[in-house]
Amino acid sequence: MSAVGVELLRPWPLDDAVVTPPDVAWSASACGRESGRIDHAFDDTDADRIAKGNAAWLAAAERFALFDAAGTFLLSVATDTDDDPRSWWFQARVTGGWDLIGRGAEARVLGHGWGVPAFVTHSADGNVLIAASAYETCFSVFVVPAPSRASVLRRSAAQLLDATPRPSDRRSGISRWLGL
Known part of the structure; x- marks a missing residue:
């Protein structure tokens, strides 16, 4: 991750009831305006889309307090294996020369190729989720404030509990986040 300007500090506990469970957070792209979603879209034909996308993520991170006091x-x-793809939260920090949308996506760590981002970030206090997702002719950096109140995410969490077998640590984390 250092090649893209992100330092992973430590894994975050799955049973943290404040932070949206990682399995649920990836459903954020389905959130609409009713969830308070704020979008910044960048067309694939824009030569400056990588720099603009990175700037939009940073501006949203600063405006919505993604960073804690230590930054x-x-x-x-994602920690994909053939039979068990999963996502985990890691406490992270951006370092000099960071590039989430370009090099991060190109490295297939934060996306599916240069300018094709796919990642989710979250504040440790649970107050905001900021993500990036690619579409047919553009990508979007978007914010979901107060994700614990987003009906789409709550439905996704309930469906994950009902429809799929989950390891006990993941079920516990989802249940705690839902307040069950």
């Missing part, structure tokens, strides 16, 4: 935030990182 850290949570980053969802």
Whole structure:
């Protein structure tokens, strides 16, 4: 991750009832305006889209207090295996020369290629989720304030509990986040 300007500090506990469970957070792209979602879209034909996307993420991070007092935030990182793809939260920090939208996506850590981002970040206090997602002709950096109140995320969490077998630590984290 250092090649993209992100330092992973430590794993975040799955049973943290404040932070949206990582399995649920990836559903944020389905949130609409009713969830308070704020979008910044960048067309693939824009030569400056990488710099603009990175700037939009940083502006949103600063405006919505993604960073704690030490400058850290949570980053969802996939640990794919053939039979068990999962995401985990890691406490992270951006370092000099960071580039989430370009090099991060190109490295297939934060996306699916240069300018094709796919990542989720979250404040440790649970107050904001900021993500990036690619679409057919553009990508979007978007904010979901107060994700614990977003009906789409709450429905996603309930569906994950009902429809899929989950390891006990993941079920516990989702249940605690839902307040069950």
